[in-house]
Amino acid sequence: MIHLTLGASSSTILRLTKVATLLNPFYIFQIINEQSKVNTLFTSDNISPVTLVYDEFILTSSTQSVGLTQGIINNLPGVYQYNIYETLYEYDLNIASASFLRSGELVIYGPNDFYYNSFTQSDSNTTNVFNINDY
Numbered sequence: 001m002i003h004l005t006l007g008a009s010s011s012t013i014l015r016l017t018k019v020a021t022l023l024n025p026f027y028i029f030q031i032i033n034e035q036s037k038v039n040t041l042f043t044s045d046n047i048s049p050v051t052l053v054y055d056e057f058i059l060t061s062s063t064q065s066v067g068l069t070q071g072i073i074n075n076l077p078g079v080y081q082y083n084i085y086e087t088l089y090e091y092d093l094n095i096a097s098a099s100f101l102r103s104g105e106l107v108i109y110g111p112n113d114f115y116y117n118s119f120t121q122s123d124s125n126t127t128n129v130f131n132i133n134d135y
Contacts, residue, residue, distance in 0.1 A: 044071030
């Protein structure tokens, strides 16, 4: 699972080279919102000093800017499915010509994601409500 915070950059460690079939591949990330099914594609540079051991990416979740080839994702807080593909071409966003590597879950956290209210109408009748903020 990948965890991101809205407005912050995060170093994400993955082991993609172990399952990659290409020598020195580039990676395409696809995230799909679990509720709206909105699909976002982006790439990020692998900054790992030892790619045979692990792959490292700097991912940023922002609602201010989009950099689909810089690991900057313009998505709202929520739960996403991610798919990662390998390709021969740097900054290529065409998953039709790429090879699937792995999938998982990505969560983007934002300010005040969840808050809890308790409304009491009488001592014997308490209703608990969980609210999710809309952004």
